[in-house]
Amino acid sequence: MRRQVEVHGSAVLAVAGGVAWLVGSAALPGGPGTVVLALGLAVTVWLTVRANRAGSLGRGPRIDGQRRRRVVYLVAVGVGLVVLGSTLLRAGGQGELTVPLAAAVSGALLLPLASLLDRRGLLAVGGGLLLLGAGGAVLALNSAGRTEPQGLVGFLGGVLLWLAAAQQAGLVGELRDRIRR
Numbered sequence: 001m002r003r004q005v006e007v008h009g010s011a012v013l014a015v016a017g018g019v020a021w022l023v024g025s026a027a028l029p030g031g032p033g034t035v036v037l038a039l040g041l042a043v044t045v046w047l048t049v050r051a052n053r054a055g056s057l058g059r060g061p062r063i064d065g066q067r068r069r070r071v072v073y074l075v076a077v078g079v080g081l082v083v084l085g086s087t088l089l090r091a092g093g094q095g096e097l098t099v100p101l102a103a104a105v106s107g108a109l110l111l112p113l114a115s116l117l118d119r120r121g122l123l124a125v126g127g128g129l130l131l132l133g134a135g136g137a138v139l140a141l142n143s144a145g146r147t148e149p150q151g152l153v154g155f156l157g158g159v160l161l162w163l164a165a166a167q168q169a170g171l172v173g174e175l176r177d178r179i180r181r
Contacts, residue, residue: 018044024154104133
């Protein structure tokens with residue numbers, strides 16, 4: 001018997017934001033980095049739970065098998081590009097560019113994913129991640145070490161992905177409704 005696991009898009013964005021936050025918090029020293037990491041994990045878990053609840057209420061679109069295969073293919077290509085690129089950058093002595101590269105590749109892959117998933121909001125997120133990757137690369141090339149570009153790209157990328165997850169899960173509309181009351 002074959003069972004499929006259904007993952008909601010906003011939950012994926014929340015987890016991706018948590019991973020980006022993890023990368024950003026790794027740039028901080030031990031004590032503060034642990035506290036910031038714990039805060040980011042709490043936000044990630046909360047957003048993931050809310051996203052799954054929103055998806056079970058029918059807010060998330062279902063995609064067919066062919067689109068699902070294309071999504072998996074794009075994700076696999078993205079992971080491969082990031083792994084290969086970071087390996088080549090580290091071998092060439094430019095390891096501080098790995099986090100901006102990952103942000104830029106993720107942003108570039110969100111652009112075709114936006115049309116596949118019929119989510120226009122992903123275009124803005126993808127463009128933001130592309131700009132963040134470019135800015136992080138400039139910062140990495142103009143600074144000594146990995147702390148500034150890794151922290152900046154990680155934290156800002158995490159917040160951007162969390163905001164997109166909150167919007168897709170309907171939390172922004174919920175907040176708007178609460179404010180209007």
